[in-house]
Amino acid sequence: MTGIPFTKGHGTENDFVLLPDLDGSLEVGAQEAALLADRHAGIGGDGVIRIVPTRLAAEDDVRAQADEAPWFMDYRNADGSAAQMCGNGTRVFAAWLRREGLVGAGETAIATRAGVRRVRFDGDHVVTHMGTWRLARPEEAGDQGFDALVHVAEAEEINEPYSALSLDLGNPHTVVALPPGISLDGLDLTQAPVVRPVPPEGTNVELVRVLGPGHLAMRVHERGVGETRSCGTGVCAAALAMGVWSGTADESSTWRVDVPGGSLTVNALPGQQVELAGPAALVADGTTTLLTRQS
């Protein structure tokens, strides 16, 4: 077989190019990832995930996870930038490891740039323990629980910025609860929302509408990608922000979050813990000549 093997997969239509690199011989830097993710000149995806033994990772803090988590999810956004975490990616990554017989049906641990994430299989769904979340700037969240302003272009020009909350799920998020009367469908996410203060590492921006008790609708503009049809860390941030705003962040709660690509379930747990559950699909296998192996 010529070319480098890849698998295409998605989690609620947040789609990824998976590159198995079992001996650490692939070089997938920013340029290579951006080309692979290109929907015209490459394979196409919101992100690129290299699947590599953790002990072969370049970063010291990732290699330090090797005893606990043998496989590293080396995630890059479509623009080639490396990100700390990808919630939907963890499910697709685990589904690939299981299909290939590299992990069993029990709980498995995955190394990420944000630390180890534990994943379990539950019928058609994969459940990821997303670790400990935190407010990004607790000292700046006022009585109303907001610490940022976000301006989003809208179908009908409204120049008021929205109040928002910044959360850290291993990667950065800014959650906006849309006020009544503002249509989620009417937002123009072809341009990045403008966030103030400017987050030092950039941010993913979640626009959220409450549909009912424990039920949200969300659209997202992802850092390093643009609008995507789903974001796993983003739906967790959205549900957790609701808990912060209602003063129930320390209690267990379950949320269904509808995104353009499907629905995900978020379980908020005491102690700033959170789980994400949803589907993972592996839809194509092939080879690519866009990469070569290091000799």
Ligand SMILES: N[C@@H](CCC[C@H](N)C(=O)O)C(=O)O
């Ligand atoms: N889609 C992902 C998040 C991917 C990384 C993000 N764009 C970032 O740069 O932080 C998810 O499912 O969490």
